[in-house]
Amino acid sequence: MPADTEVVIVGGGLAGLAAARRLHRSGVPWLLVEATDRLGGRVATDNVDGYLLDRGFQVLNTGYPRLGTLLDVGILDLGYFTSGVLVRRNGTLHRLTHPLRDPIAAPLSASAGVGTLRDRLRLAALAATCAATGVRRLLDAPELTTEQALRRAGLSNRIIEELLRPFLSGVLADRALETSSHVTALIARSFVRGRIGVPAGGMAELPAAVAGPLPRTLLRLGTPVTAVNPGRVRTPDGDIRCRAVLVATDPGTATRLLPSLGPVRTRALTTYYHSVAHPPLDEPILLLDGDRREIVANTVVISRAAPTYAPPGRHLVSTSVAGHTPPPETVVRAELGRLYGCRTDDWEHLTTVNLPAALPAAPPGQGRLRQPVDLGDGVFVAGDHRDSPSIQGALASGWRTGGAIARHLTPRT
Numbered sequence: 001m002p003a004d005t006e007v008v009i010v011g012g013g014l015a016g017l018a019a020a021r022r023l024h025r026s027g028v029p030w031l032l033v034e035a036t037d038r039l040g041g042r043v044a045t046d047n048v049d050g051y052l053l054d055r056g057f058q059v060l061n062t063g064y065p066r067l068g069t070l071l072d073v074g075i076l077d078l079g080y081f082t083s084g085v086l087v088r089r090n091g092t093l094h095r096l097t098h099p100l101r102d103p104i105a106a107p108l109s110a111s112a113g114v115g116t117l118r119d120r121l122r123l124a125a126l127a128a129t130c131a132a133t134g135v136r137r138l139l140d141a142p143e144l145t146t147e148q149a150l151r152r153a154g155l156s157n158r159i160i161e162e163l164l165r166p167f168l169s170g171v172l173a174d175r176a177l178e179t180s181s182h183v184t185a186l187i188a189r190s191f192v193r194g195r196i197g198v199p200a201g202g203m204a205e206l207p208a209a210v211a212g213p214l215p216r217t218l219l220r221l222g223t224p225v226t227a228v229n230p231g232r233v234r235t236p237d238g239d240i241r242c243r244a245v246l247v248a249t250d251p252g253t254a255t256r257l258l259p260s261l262g263p264v265r266t267r268a269l270t271t272y273y274h275s276v277a278h279p280p281l282d283e284p285i286l287l288l289d290g291d292r293r294e295i296v297a298n299t300v301v302i303s304r305a306a307p308t309y310a311p312p313g314r315h316l317v318s319t320s321v322a323g324h325t326p327p328p329e330t331v332v333r334a335e336l337g338r339l340y341g342c343r344t345d346d347w348e349h350l351t352t353v354n355l356p357a358a359l360p361a362a363p364p365g366q367g368r369l370r371q372p373v374d375l376g377d378g379v380f381v382a383g384d385h386r387d388s389p390s391i392q393g394a395l396a397s398g399w400r401t402g403g404a405i406a407r408h409l410t411p412r413t
């Protein structure tokens with residue numbers, strides 16, 4: 001363990017890696033210490049008997065603004081999802097197409113039963129505005145809860161309950177839609193501007209690509225930091241002295257290492273993985289529950305997007321549930337039978353991934369989604385809890401904080 005370096009980065013998730021990339025580009029000496037034996041934090045993939053099981057269903061949105069700074073998305077070999085969603089309502093499957101990719105079909109395609117025609121036209125107009133409006137202007141809007149903002153935008157109770165609540169509960173892990181409207185507006189902007197997909201090698205390929213240009217010798221794995229003080233970081237191997245320290249851990253650990261941050265509430269997501277011989281859908285499209293049963297947030301045949309997610313002859317179904325009390329697998333499987341409209345008794349349950357602290361809660365009060373990162377005395381903090389609860393939020397936070405540290409160490413005279 002080197003005795004001294006300019007910057008110690010605690011945590012090798014997307015935020016810590018993005019910060020390392022920024023410092024590396026600026027020529028500032030740094031060392032990253034990661035508690036576990038791998039990089040990527042909450043973005044991880046387990047390869048189990050030929051199935052790629054992401055540690056919780058996650059997708060990459062190509063519309064995230066910070067992605068392009070850090071990697072060429074092309075190298076991830078993304079398998080894309082079909083734009084739009086399917087909604088099961090009153091026993092029928094309804095398709096809502098992406099309002100910007102197919103603006104004529106979008107409002108009419110679901111005329112049989114999700115929301116009203118006025119809702120669908122309104123949604124298409126909102127999506128167009130969201131896509132065309134710059135981030136700064138979107139953040140000038142009054143900050144409300146997501147539910148208040150949807151109602152203020154003139155959307156009816158029906159479209160909120162049949163489409164938006166189920167969809168957003170999977171994205172934000174927040175059925176109550178209490179998340180800041182600023183967070184939701186930026187995530188929605190990326191959804192309408194980009195496409196969603198998963199890398200052929202699993203979501204873990206994303207942090208691997210961000211870490212790609214970094215020297216391996218500066219990435220210390222298996223080193224849990226136990227205490228952080230100005231100019232000093234404590235590890236089981238001894239103290240590391242530095243001029244600046246960046247805590248880029250999950251929010252719970254950040255609060256333990258830096259008690260002045262105060263507690264960060266988190267939201268839970270659970271993913272159920274099933275292996276099937278005969279996929280219930282022949283396309284990779286998110287299926288939502290429009291019947292307000294509030295069990296499943298979304299489900300998808302993920303191996304339809306990326307066939308590498310399942311071994312030959314099998315398919316992988318990924319199902320997300322939001323909330324701190326996930327139902328038993330048998331309940332979810334029965335619900336999947338109703339949603340897909342098929343028998344599920346021969347589905348093989350591979351595993352359930354339960355993450356009580358999947359995302360930081362981001363209630364109104366996020367402002368311009370740039371929480372302070374410079375805590376003084378050369379101590380900095382980064383992570384999705386400082387920007388927005390997403391891959392974009394983690395990358396943007398790390399990049400921004402890396403810049404702040406470089407400026408702190410080399411102030412302009």
Ligand SMILES: Cc1cc2nc3c(=O)[nH]c(=O)nc-3n(C[C@H](O)[C@H](O)[C@H](O)COP(=O)(O)OP(=O)(O)OC[C@H]3O[C@@H](n4cnc5c(N)ncnc54)[C@H](O)[C@@H]3O)c2cc1C
Nearest residue numbers: 011013014015035041042056059225249383384390391394
């Ligand atoms: C189930 C799930 C689904 C999601 N879906 C999406 C999605 O579809 N789209 C999207 O944009 N975002 C999604 N997200 C959110 C996204 O994955 C996170 O916002 C992002 O990965 C957070 O990155 P981070 O670097 O801030 O934190 P983390 O990924 O938590 O990284 C923190 C790192 O710090 C390390 N660490 C902790 N304690 C210590 C210590 N004491 N010493 C040293 N190292 C330590 C950890 O091991 C970890 O590697 C999802 C998250 C989950 C869990």
